[in-house]
Every structure is written in structure tokens, then in C-alpha cells.
Amino acid sequence: MSEKNNFTKKTMMKQIVLILLSVGLIQTLSYSQKKNESVKNCILMVPDGTSASILNFTRWYNDNKPLSFDSLLCGFVRTHSLDDKITDSAPAATAMATSQKSGSGFIGMSLDSVPLITVLELAKIQGKATGIVVSCEHPHATPAAFTSHAAKRSNYETINEQQVYNHLDVVFSGGGNDFLNNGKYSKKEKKNIKRKDEENLRDTLIKSLNYNFISTTDKFNSLNEKSKVWASFDTDTSFLLNHFDNLTLKKHPTLAEMTDKAIKILFQNKNGFFLLVEGSKIDWAAHMNDPLGVISEFSGFEEAAKVALDFAVKDKNTAVIICPDHGTGGIAIGSKNTNKNYDDTKYASFTNPLKKVKHTPEYTSTTLKKMLQKNHSDTTKIRDILSIHLNLILSPAELKKIYAMNPADNGYEDNLYYELANLLNLRTGIGWTTYGHTGEDVFLAMYHPKNYILKGVIDNTDIAKYIARILNLDDFKESTKKYFAPHTEVFQGLTISIHNIDTNPELIVSDGKKTLRAKSNKNYITLSDNITTKKIELKTVIVFSKNTFYLPVNLRQVF
């Protein structure tokens, strides 16, 4: 062996050793990085429609007291949907749930109406407990996009059914009876709701799926933390009362109490949990340009965020993400009324008119409507109620405008609500640009026990990717292919027929010996031969969209 060859060999050996060492180092690094990223539990907190000014406004309202997550604010989130600069809640939630942008109205689905697996479903597949805590009705856009798949957010029949069969461990929301009881009167819709498939989903929850179904605070307080629970709190509406109204009326637990209870229930699962908490009605108040409503609803949300953060800090194995889905209303501290005196208005003048308020404009307009429906001529009481509820002393011109509104008119309640909100705005110097959503970036606050957080400007789809990463969940795209494969591909070559498309779509597949039956929105199929029929449970629900059933690819193996 020549000297030269020997030298080359030595150098090569050195290089190989170096390569091996560096591979080992990279593996160790990525392992320790992964170890630093991974957590067992994740709580995503969405204050729906919260533009950043609401944070500032709430601090002033609370005499400049910092918010529980002020020190955790770390970036901005872009919210646009696939086709619009200003997003609708459905694609905004779909982006945060599935890591994919979609279009207006789409719930857990792409623009071409194909289901996309959600982070909640991936967590469930991983054996984690899952839950939603919201102040709206449970089939509303944000909770729906994490728990179901539909091309229209208004398709409550489909969304409801998938939510029921998606077997969440905890659902706390408002007004569920409206949407679960087949054929019962709906307070919100003001009509009898009859499902086309005539299934009573409330019975299904209680009798077939063994849920603890509750609707009162007493039952809530004595909940057994070991069983699955579905709470639909009974109010006069299909959603929860505004936080400030509920503090006085105590009709149901607060969002913070529900968050606390949900965490206690979900924490029992040894594999960890994923929980979505939404302050749903901040958006609704902002749509009405109601300055008190947004403070009320954001305060309720912020209390819940504090509960989640306190738990996470103590637990040391939980990440908390706080991020609105979009802005609403274009709220500003300052308005056209402060054009000239903006630098001469003490902060107390912004918030003092709201501090003595006993009820929100929403509750006040509902109360007035009820009162005037009973006695049309009782208008003298309007002034008293506005003074007691809203601390509003009206000028003769303002009173005249309200007296002129006819309680018998359609939309009286909403028109009165707009007017009352406007009167509060005039007294506080709060300005608004729209009754719709807005397209600005929204704030991001994060807590992670090892400080593995996202910073700077991120996209709303990054939220889903981040959650999947820290919880070590399966890949979104691969899992969507695995659990939501089109029936034409899964059962290629077999005899396929589709039945009851308009009422209760069912797929029937046969190889001549065995017959598989799959119904839309259910999480099971049945398989029968000449002698027996057996039920096979699936990890996900079956989605029917545009004449195609989407179901697990491995169902082919039953034949």
C-alpha cells in the first residue's frame, strides 16, 4: 500500500467518523429539540372577532390592569381565506383546524367540498381526550370547523350529527336542545325543527353513546368528572347570555367555570387532551358595534384564558394558544366625534359611561321588546329601563327616536340594539368602521412550558401545524387521505349503490358475499353476510359530499 493511498484511506476514515458523529449529533439535536417541543396537552383559545383595540379598551375599562396574557403576546396572525382578504369565520376556523385555507362557508372542507382532517380529530386518533367549550350554539362555525365537515356552515343538520358521532369527551355550549331534539320547537329559529332523517340526537347522546347530558348549573356543579359530558345550557336563546348579564342573572356557569371543569374532565385521560375554547359572542357584539358587549364578552373570555394559563403553568405539560380568528367591526379608541379633542380626552371619559351599566344593550333590547309586547302603550318605562340597565340619560331627541320605533315591527329588537349601542358609542368616543368583519392581522399569545413558541407574523394555517407538531400528531395530508378517501377509490371493482340522497344518504357496497352499509355522518359501518351483521366502529365520521362518501381507506380490507 503506497503512502498516498494510506493517506487517502486515513482521510476517508476521518471523514466517515466525522459524518457519523455529525449524524449522531443531528439525531440527538432533533431528538432533544423534539423533546423540548412536545407537550401532552394543548388548549386553543379563540376570542372570535377580537380586534386588538378590544385588548386596550378592556385594560382601560379595568383601570389599566394588565390582561392575563399580556406578557405572552408574541406576534400577529394573517387571517385571509383562500378567496377573500376579509375572512368568514368558517374558513378562518378551518385554517386553524386543518392547516388548509378554504372559502366562505366551508367547515373542515376544501373549496372543492372535500373533507380535511382536523387537529381535534388527529388528537382523538392519537388517543387524546377532546373537548369544546363555547358561548354560542355548538354547531356554530368555529366549533363546527374542528369537529365536522360541511360545505355550508348553515348545514346544522349535518354538522350536529357529525359532532354527536365524533365522540368528543366534553361539549359545553348554549342552546343545544334547539339543535338536538328532533321535531321540537326551536327558540332561535322560532319554528319546529325536524331533521330529515328524524333522528333525535339528544336521545342518541344519552341512550346510545352514554353521555351525561345536562342543561343546568346544579347538574354542572355536581358533574362526575369521569364520564363524557354534553352540556347545553338552557337560556331563552340558542346561545349563552352575555357574560356581564350572566354575572347578575346567574343562568349558567361562566366560560371560565366551564373551561376549568372541561380541563378537569379531559385531564383524566392518560394520553393527554386537546381543548378548544371560544369566546363566541365578542364577534356578535362587534357586529352590532356594541362597546359594552365586546368588553363583556372579552372579559368572560379573558377569565377563561386565565384559568387555562394557570392550569398550564402548574401542569408543565400543556401549551396554550390565544388567537382570534379575525377582527370584527373595526373598533377604534377614538372616532369622528373625537376629531378635534382626541388629545384632550381623559381615559376615564372613555370607560366611565360603561362602568355603571348593569346590563348589556343586547339584554336591554330583549327586555324592552318583551315588555312592550305585553303592553304597547307602556312606553314611559322605556326611559326608566334605559336609565337602570344602561345608565343612559337620554336627550329629548334621543328619546323621541326610540319612542318612534314600533315594537310590532320585524327587527325591532335588533334595531333597538343598534340604537342603544350607538348611544353608548356617542358617550364613550369609541369608533367603528363596519358592521362586518375586518381584514387586519390579529394578535397571537402563546404559552409553552419550554418556551417553544411561534413569533413574528404567521399565517392562521400555522396554528394547526404548530398544534400537530407539539402534540406529535400524524401528518394532515396523509391522514386526510387515510381517513377521508372517496368511496369510488376505496371500493373500486365492487358493486356500489347510493340510497336516500335527500334524506339520509347511505352507501351500499357488495362483493356478492358480504354487504357493507355506510350512512353519512356516522362513525360506524355495518357488514353482513347471509348469517350475521356486525357493526364496525371507525375513528372518524363518514362524510357525504357531492355524491361521494369519504371514509377510511382500510375499509377495503373487510372484503
Ligand SMILES: [Zn+2]
Ligand atoms: Zn362574525
